[in-house]
Amino acid sequence: MEKMVQSMMKRFPMIIGIGFMLVVLSVIIGAVNASTAAEYYAFEKASRETNLELAELLAGIESTGIWLPYFKFLGLSMILAGITMALGVIATRLQKLGMEVMSIVPPGARMNIPPRPRSAMWMRIWMILGMMVILIGFVVSLSIAGTAFTVYSNPVVAIDSASSGSALLNGLSAVHSAKGWLEGFKFVGVAFLFMGIVNGLATILVALKFQKQALPQVVDKLPAVPSATAGD
Amino acid sequence: MSNELTTLRRETTGLKMFPLFTLAGWSLIGFAILIKAAFLAPSGAIYWGENSKAIRDSAAAGTILLDQLAALAWWPRLLEPLIFLGIAAFIVGIALQFSAIPGILDRRMMGLKKALPLMGRRS
Numbered sequence: 001m002e003k004m005v006q007s008m009m010k011r012f013p014m015i016i017g018i019g020f021m022l023v024v025l026s027v028i029i030g031a032v033n034a035s036t037a038a039e040y041y042a043f044e045k046a047s048r049e050t051n052l053e054l055a056e057l058l059a060g061i062e063s064t065g066i067w068l069p070y071f072k073f074l075g076l077s078m079i080l081a082g083i084t085m086a087l088g089v090i091a092t093r094l095q096k097l098g099m100e101v102m103s104i105v106p107p108g109a110r111m112n113i114p115p116r117p118r119s120a121m122w123m124r125i126w127m128i129l130g131m132m133v134i135l136i137g138f139v140v141s142l143s144i145a146g147t148a149f150t151v152y153s154n155p156v157v158a159i160d161s162a163s164s165g166s167a168l169l170n171g172l173s174a175v176h177s178a179k180g181w182l183e184g185f186k187f188v189g190v191a192f193l194f195m196g197i198v199n200g201l202a203t204i205l206v207a208l209k210f211q212k213q214a215l216p217q218v219v220d221k222l223p224a225v226p227s228a229t230a231g232d
Numbered sequence: 233m234s235n236e237l238t239t240l241r242r243e244t245t246g247l248k249m250f251p252l253f254t255l256a257g258w259s260l261i262g263f264a265i266l267i268k269a270a271f272l273a274p275s276g277a278i279y280w281g282e283n284s285k286a287i288r289d290s291a292a293a294g295t296i297l298l299d300q301l302a303a304l305a306w307w308p309r310l311l312e313p314l315i316f317l318g319i320a321a322f323i324v325g326i327a328l329q330f331s332a333i334p335g336i337l338d339r340r341m342m343g344l345k346k347a348l349p350l351m352g353r354r355s
Contacts, residue, residue, distance in 0.1 A: 012327075012331065013331060016324060016327045016331075019320070020320060020321075020324050023313075023316060023317050023320040024317065026313050026316065026317075027313040027314060027316075027317050029313075030309060030310060030312065030313030030314075031310055031313075033309055034305075034306045034307070034309035034310040035306065037302075037305040037306060037309050038302040038303070038305055038306035039302075040305070041298065041301045041302040041304075041305040042293060042294075042298055042299070042301075042302045043293055043298075044290075044291060044292050044293045044298065045288075045289045045290070045291070047293070065309075068313070069312075072313060072316045075320065076316070076319070076320055076323070079320060079323045079324055079327060080323065082327055083323070083326065083327045083330055086327060086330040086331050086333075086334075087330065089334050090330070090333045090334055090337065093333075093334045093337045093338070094337065096341075097337055097340065097341040097344070100341055100345065101341065101344050101345060101348060104345050104348065104349065105348060218348070219348075219351045222348075222349070222351055
Protein backbone atom coordinates (compact mmCIF):
# COMPACT_ATOMS: atom_id res chain seq x y z
CA MET A 1 0.00 0.00 0.00
CA GLU A 2 2.75 2.40 1.06
CA LYS A 3 4.72 1.56 -2.13
CA MET A 4 1.65 2.26 -4.25
CA VAL A 5 1.11 5.62 -2.51
CA GLN A 6 4.80 6.52 -3.00
CA SER A 7 4.71 5.68 -6.72
CA MET A 8 1.49 7.73 -7.07
CA MET A 9 3.13 10.67 -5.29
CA LYS A 10 6.03 10.64 -7.76
CA ARG A 11 3.61 11.27 -10.61
CA PHE A 12 2.80 14.78 -9.35
CA PRO A 13 4.03 16.57 -12.55
CA MET A 14 1.45 14.60 -14.55
CA ILE A 15 -1.35 15.54 -12.12
CA ILE A 16 -0.33 19.24 -12.27
CA GLY A 17 -0.19 19.07 -16.10
CA ILE A 18 -3.66 17.51 -16.36
CA GLY A 19 -5.04 20.10 -13.89
CA PHE A 20 -3.63 23.00 -15.90
CA MET A 21 -5.02 21.49 -19.12
CA LEU A 22 -8.50 21.32 -17.53
CA VAL A 23 -8.27 25.03 -16.62
CA VAL A 24 -7.14 25.89 -20.19
CA LEU A 25 -10.02 23.78 -21.56
CA SER A 26 -12.44 25.67 -19.30
CA VAL A 27 -11.20 28.97 -20.82
CA ILE A 28 -11.99 27.63 -24.30
CA ILE A 29 -15.45 26.41 -23.22
CA GLY A 30 -16.00 29.76 -21.45
CA ALA A 31 -15.09 31.65 -24.65
CA VAL A 32 -17.53 29.56 -26.69
CA ASN A 33 -20.24 30.12 -24.05
CA ALA A 34 -19.51 33.87 -24.09
CA SER A 35 -19.94 33.96 -27.88
CA THR A 36 -23.23 32.08 -27.59
CA ALA A 37 -24.40 34.58 -24.95
CA ALA A 38 -23.41 37.53 -27.19
CA GLU A 39 -25.32 35.92 -30.07
CA TYR A 40 -28.38 35.38 -27.84
CA TYR A 41 -28.48 38.93 -26.42
CA ALA A 42 -28.11 40.47 -29.90
CA PHE A 43 -31.75 39.45 -30.56
CA GLU A 44 -34.56 41.72 -29.42
CA LYS A 45 -36.24 40.90 -26.11
CA ALA A 46 -39.56 39.79 -27.64
CA SER A 47 -37.79 37.17 -29.82
CA ARG A 48 -35.55 36.05 -26.94
CA GLU A 49 -38.57 35.36 -24.76
CA THR A 50 -40.75 33.55 -27.29
CA ASN A 51 -38.51 31.83 -29.84
CA LEU A 52 -37.91 28.11 -29.14
CA GLU A 53 -34.52 27.99 -30.90
CA LEU A 54 -33.32 30.98 -28.86
CA ALA A 55 -34.60 29.22 -25.72
CA GLU A 56 -32.28 26.33 -26.51
CA LEU A 57 -29.38 28.78 -26.84
CA LEU A 58 -30.28 30.16 -23.39
CA ALA A 59 -30.49 26.59 -22.03
CA GLY A 60 -26.93 25.96 -23.24
CA ILE A 61 -25.68 29.24 -21.73
CA GLU A 62 -27.38 28.67 -18.35
CA SER A 63 -26.40 25.00 -18.00
CA THR A 64 -22.76 25.69 -18.96
CA GLY A 65 -22.74 28.49 -16.40
CA ILE A 66 -23.64 25.92 -13.74
CA TRP A 67 -21.13 23.12 -14.42
CA LEU A 68 -18.18 25.10 -15.82
CA PRO A 69 -17.07 26.67 -12.47
CA TYR A 70 -16.88 23.17 -10.92
CA PHE A 71 -14.86 21.93 -13.90
CA LYS A 72 -12.41 24.83 -13.37
CA PHE A 73 -12.16 24.02 -9.67
CA LEU A 74 -11.49 20.38 -10.56
CA GLY A 75 -8.49 21.55 -12.61
CA LEU A 76 -7.29 23.89 -9.86
CA SER A 77 -7.71 21.14 -7.27
CA MET A 78 -5.57 18.79 -9.33
CA ILE A 79 -2.81 21.44 -9.38
CA LEU A 80 -3.12 21.86 -5.58
CA ALA A 81 -3.13 18.07 -5.10
CA GLY A 82 0.02 17.97 -7.30
CA ILE A 83 1.70 20.48 -4.97
CA THR A 84 0.73 18.36 -1.94
CA MET A 85 2.16 15.27 -3.67
CA ALA A 86 5.38 17.19 -4.46
CA LEU A 87 5.64 18.07 -0.75
CA GLY A 88 5.12 14.38 0.07
CA VAL A 89 7.97 13.46 -2.31
CA ILE A 90 10.23 16.10 -0.69
CA ALA A 91 9.43 14.79 2.83
CA THR A 92 10.15 11.20 1.77
CA ARG A 93 13.38 12.30 0.05
CA LEU A 94 14.49 14.06 3.26
CA GLN A 95 13.88 10.88 5.26
CA LYS A 96 15.77 8.81 2.66
CA LEU A 97 18.59 11.37 2.75
CA GLY A 98 18.86 10.95 6.52
CA MET A 99 18.86 7.16 6.28
CA GLU A 100 21.49 7.05 3.52
CA VAL A 101 23.77 9.51 5.28
CA MET A 102 23.47 7.57 8.55
CA SER A 103 24.36 4.35 6.70
CA ILE A 104 27.85 5.70 5.88
CA VAL A 105 28.45 7.10 9.38
CA PRO A 106 30.43 4.83 11.77
CA PRO A 107 28.04 2.93 14.13
CA GLY A 108 29.22 4.92 17.18
CA ALA A 109 28.14 8.24 15.67
CA ARG A 110 24.85 7.05 14.20
CA MET A 111 21.48 8.50 15.26
CA ASN A 112 18.07 6.92 14.91
CA ILE A 113 15.89 8.54 12.23
CA PRO A 114 12.57 9.48 13.89
CA PRO A 115 9.36 7.95 12.50
CA ARG A 116 7.29 9.92 10.03
CA PRO A 117 5.33 12.67 11.85
CA ARG A 118 1.53 12.58 12.06
CA SER A 119 1.32 15.59 9.77
CA ALA A 120 2.50 13.33 6.90
CA MET A 121 -0.58 11.15 7.35
CA TRP A 122 -2.86 14.18 7.70
CA MET A 123 -1.39 15.65 4.51
CA ARG A 124 -2.67 12.65 2.55
CA ILE A 125 -6.04 12.54 4.32
CA TRP A 126 -6.77 16.25 3.65
CA MET A 127 -5.68 15.89 0.02
CA ILE A 128 -7.92 12.87 -0.63
CA LEU A 129 -10.87 14.49 1.20
CA GLY A 130 -10.41 17.71 -0.80
CA MET A 131 -10.34 15.88 -4.13
CA MET A 132 -13.41 13.84 -3.15
CA VAL A 133 -15.43 16.93 -2.18
CA ILE A 134 -14.49 18.67 -5.44
CA LEU A 135 -15.36 15.58 -7.50
CA ILE A 136 -18.74 15.19 -5.76
CA GLY A 137 -19.43 18.90 -6.37
CA PHE A 138 -18.59 18.48 -10.07
CA VAL A 139 -20.85 15.42 -10.48
CA VAL A 140 -23.75 17.15 -8.67
CA SER A 141 -23.23 20.29 -10.80
CA LEU A 142 -23.54 18.16 -13.96
CA SER A 143 -26.87 16.82 -12.71
CA ILE A 144 -28.13 20.34 -11.84
CA ALA A 145 -26.92 21.57 -15.25
CA GLY A 146 -29.04 18.83 -16.85
CA THR A 147 -32.11 20.08 -14.96
CA ALA A 148 -31.30 23.69 -15.92
CA PHE A 149 -31.03 22.68 -19.59
CA THR A 150 -34.49 21.06 -19.46
CA VAL A 151 -36.02 24.11 -17.73
CA TYR A 152 -34.44 26.79 -19.92
CA SER A 153 -35.19 24.88 -23.15
CA ASN A 154 -38.69 26.30 -22.70
CA PRO A 155 -39.28 29.88 -23.86
CA VAL A 156 -39.08 32.50 -21.08
CA VAL A 157 -42.82 33.26 -21.47
CA ALA A 158 -43.61 29.58 -20.77
CA ILE A 159 -41.41 29.61 -17.64
CA ASP A 160 -42.94 32.90 -16.46
CA SER A 161 -46.49 31.63 -16.92
CA ALA A 162 -45.90 28.21 -15.33
CA SER A 163 -48.36 27.44 -12.53
CA SER A 164 -47.18 26.61 -9.02
CA GLY A 165 -46.47 22.91 -8.53
CA SER A 166 -45.75 22.39 -12.23
CA ALA A 167 -42.68 20.39 -13.32
CA LEU A 168 -41.22 23.53 -14.87
CA LEU A 169 -41.35 25.52 -11.61
CA ASN A 170 -40.11 22.54 -9.58
CA GLY A 171 -37.13 22.30 -11.94
CA LEU A 172 -36.53 26.05 -11.70
CA SER A 173 -36.67 25.91 -7.91
CA ALA A 174 -34.21 22.96 -7.88
CA VAL A 175 -31.77 24.94 -10.05
CA HIS A 176 -31.96 28.10 -7.94
CA SER A 177 -31.71 26.33 -4.58
CA ALA A 178 -28.79 24.18 -5.80
CA LYS A 179 -26.89 27.32 -6.86
CA GLY A 180 -26.91 28.31 -3.17
CA TRP A 181 -25.64 25.12 -1.52
CA LEU A 182 -23.50 23.80 -4.38
CA GLU A 183 -21.10 26.76 -3.97
CA GLY A 184 -19.90 25.27 -0.68
CA PHE A 185 -18.35 22.22 -2.38
CA LYS A 186 -15.82 24.34 -4.31
CA PHE A 187 -14.49 26.28 -1.35
CA VAL A 188 -14.62 23.45 1.21
CA GLY A 189 -12.72 21.21 -1.23
CA VAL A 190 -10.05 23.84 -1.88
CA ALA A 191 -9.80 24.54 1.88
CA PHE A 192 -9.16 20.82 2.50
CA LEU A 193 -6.46 20.83 -0.19
CA PHE A 194 -4.80 23.86 1.44
CA MET A 195 -4.88 21.96 4.75
CA GLY A 196 -3.01 19.15 2.96
CA ILE A 197 -0.36 21.63 1.77
CA VAL A 198 -0.03 23.10 5.29
CA ASN A 199 0.50 19.61 6.73
CA GLY A 200 3.01 18.78 3.97
CA LEU A 201 5.03 21.89 4.81
CA ALA A 202 4.84 21.02 8.53
CA THR A 203 6.27 17.55 7.75
CA ILE A 204 9.19 19.10 5.87
CA LEU A 205 9.81 21.52 8.76
CA VAL A 206 9.98 18.59 11.21
CA ALA A 207 12.52 16.80 8.98
CA LEU A 208 14.66 19.94 8.54
CA LYS A 209 14.60 20.69 12.30
CA PHE A 210 15.78 17.15 13.02
CA GLN A 211 18.61 17.48 10.49
CA LYS A 212 19.66 20.79 12.04
CA GLN A 213 19.87 19.19 15.49
CA ALA A 214 21.33 15.84 14.40
CA LEU A 215 24.14 16.95 12.09
CA PRO A 216 26.33 18.71 14.73
CA GLN A 217 25.80 15.77 17.13
CA VAL A 218 26.85 13.24 14.48
CA VAL A 219 29.90 15.31 13.46
CA ASP A 220 30.85 15.60 17.15
CA LYS A 221 30.92 11.82 17.53
CA LEU A 222 32.83 11.14 14.29
CA PRO A 223 36.32 9.66 14.70
CA ALA A 224 39.18 12.19 14.44
CA VAL A 225 40.50 12.88 10.95
CA PRO A 226 44.28 13.20 10.55
CA SER A 227 45.48 16.66 9.40
CA ALA A 228 46.31 16.78 5.67
CA THR A 229 49.78 18.39 5.89
CA ALA A 230 52.04 19.41 8.75
CA GLY A 231 52.35 22.97 7.40
CA ASP A 232 48.59 23.66 7.48
CA MET B 233 30.97 33.51 -1.54
CA SER B 234 30.63 32.39 -5.12
CA ASN B 235 27.81 33.69 -7.26
CA GLU B 236 26.66 30.10 -7.71
CA LEU B 237 25.68 29.88 -4.06
CA THR B 238 23.99 33.26 -3.70
CA THR B 239 21.68 33.04 -6.71
CA LEU B 240 19.09 30.47 -7.62
CA ARG B 241 20.54 28.50 -10.51
CA ARG B 242 17.89 27.65 -13.06
CA GLU B 243 19.15 24.15 -13.64
CA THR B 244 15.82 22.35 -14.10
CA THR B 245 13.09 22.93 -16.66
CA GLY B 246 10.74 23.80 -13.78
CA LEU B 247 13.01 26.58 -12.51
CA LYS B 248 13.42 27.90 -16.05
CA MET B 249 9.67 27.90 -16.68
CA PHE B 250 8.24 29.26 -13.41
CA PRO B 251 8.85 32.99 -14.21
CA LEU B 252 6.84 32.51 -17.43
CA PHE B 253 3.88 31.11 -15.50
CA THR B 254 4.07 33.90 -12.92
CA LEU B 255 4.21 36.48 -15.70
CA ALA B 256 1.27 34.81 -17.47
CA GLY B 257 -0.69 34.94 -14.18
CA TRP B 258 -0.04 38.67 -13.76
CA SER B 259 -0.85 39.38 -17.43
CA LEU B 260 -4.17 37.49 -17.42
CA ILE B 261 -5.36 38.99 -14.13
CA GLY B 262 -4.13 42.47 -15.14
CA PHE B 263 -5.93 42.20 -18.49
CA ALA B 264 -9.17 41.16 -16.77
CA ILE B 265 -8.99 44.05 -14.28
CA LEU B 266 -8.25 46.51 -17.09
CA ILE B 267 -11.21 45.36 -19.21
CA LYS B 268 -13.53 45.40 -16.18
CA ALA B 269 -12.49 48.86 -15.05
CA ALA B 270 -12.05 50.53 -18.42
CA PHE B 271 -14.86 48.95 -20.41
CA LEU B 272 -17.38 46.88 -18.44
CA ALA B 273 -17.97 49.35 -15.59
CA PRO B 274 -18.67 52.44 -17.78
CA SER B 275 -20.56 50.34 -20.32
CA GLY B 276 -22.81 48.87 -17.61
CA ALA B 277 -23.37 52.31 -16.09
CA ILE B 278 -24.49 53.69 -19.46
CA TYR B 279 -26.67 50.69 -20.41
CA TRP B 280 -28.57 50.42 -17.11
CA GLY B 281 -28.27 54.00 -15.89
CA GLU B 282 -29.11 56.00 -18.99
CA ASN B 283 -31.86 53.82 -20.49
CA SER B 284 -35.18 53.04 -18.83
CA LYS B 285 -36.41 49.44 -18.76
CA ALA B 286 -39.00 50.27 -21.42
CA ILE B 287 -36.28 51.55 -23.78
CA ARG B 288 -34.00 48.57 -23.06
CA ASP B 289 -36.84 46.05 -23.58
CA SER B 290 -38.00 47.61 -26.83
CA ALA B 291 -34.53 47.85 -28.43
CA ALA B 292 -34.58 46.39 -31.93
CA ALA B 293 -31.97 43.92 -33.23
CA GLY B 294 -28.86 45.65 -34.60
CA THR B 295 -29.18 48.76 -32.41
CA ILE B 296 -26.31 50.10 -30.30
CA LEU B 297 -28.25 49.23 -27.15
CA LEU B 298 -28.43 45.52 -28.00
CA ASP B 299 -24.78 45.55 -29.08
CA GLN B 300 -23.97 46.93 -25.62
CA LEU B 301 -26.07 44.21 -23.97
CA ALA B 302 -24.30 41.52 -26.05
CA ALA B 303 -20.91 42.92 -25.01
CA LEU B 304 -22.04 43.05 -21.36
CA ALA B 305 -23.02 39.37 -21.63
CA TRP B 306 -19.85 38.36 -23.53
CA TRP B 307 -17.01 39.89 -21.50
CA PRO B 308 -17.86 38.64 -17.97
CA ARG B 309 -18.31 35.08 -19.30
CA LEU B 310 -14.90 35.28 -20.98
CA LEU B 311 -13.04 37.10 -18.19
CA GLU B 312 -14.05 34.77 -15.35
CA PRO B 313 -12.23 31.71 -16.79
CA LEU B 314 -9.29 33.96 -17.78
CA ILE B 315 -8.90 35.19 -14.17
CA PHE B 316 -9.06 31.58 -13.06
CA LEU B 317 -6.39 30.63 -15.60
CA GLY B 318 -4.23 33.45 -14.20
CA ILE B 319 -4.56 32.06 -10.65
CA ALA B 320 -3.86 28.54 -11.96
CA ALA B 321 -0.73 29.86 -13.73
CA PHE B 322 0.52 31.36 -10.44
CA ILE B 323 -0.05 28.04 -8.64
CA VAL B 324 1.65 26.05 -11.42
CA GLY B 325 4.64 28.42 -11.01
CA ILE B 326 4.75 27.55 -7.30
CA ALA B 327 4.44 23.84 -8.14
CA LEU B 328 7.34 24.08 -10.60
CA GLN B 329 9.54 25.58 -7.89
CA PHE B 330 8.57 22.82 -5.43
CA SER B 331 9.25 20.18 -8.09
CA ALA B 332 12.89 21.31 -8.32
CA ILE B 333 13.50 20.51 -4.62
CA PRO B 334 13.69 16.65 -4.81
CA GLY B 335 16.52 16.85 -7.40
CA ILE B 336 18.39 19.42 -5.29
CA LEU B 337 18.00 17.14 -2.24
CA ASP B 338 19.44 14.21 -4.22
CA ARG B 339 22.55 16.23 -5.09
CA ARG B 340 22.78 17.44 -1.47
CA MET B 341 22.66 13.80 -0.31
CA MET B 342 25.52 12.82 -2.63
CA GLY B 343 27.60 15.80 -1.44
CA LEU B 344 26.87 15.07 2.21
CA LYS B 345 27.80 11.38 1.81
CA LYS B 346 31.19 12.41 0.40
CA ALA B 347 31.82 15.17 2.94
CA LEU B 348 30.58 13.64 6.20
CA PRO B 349 33.47 11.19 6.76
CA LEU B 350 35.89 14.16 6.45
CA MET B 351 34.04 16.28 9.05
CA GLY B 352 35.57 14.70 12.19
CA ARG B 353 37.83 16.81 14.44
CA ARG B 354 41.35 17.25 13.08
CA SER B 355 43.96 15.34 15.06
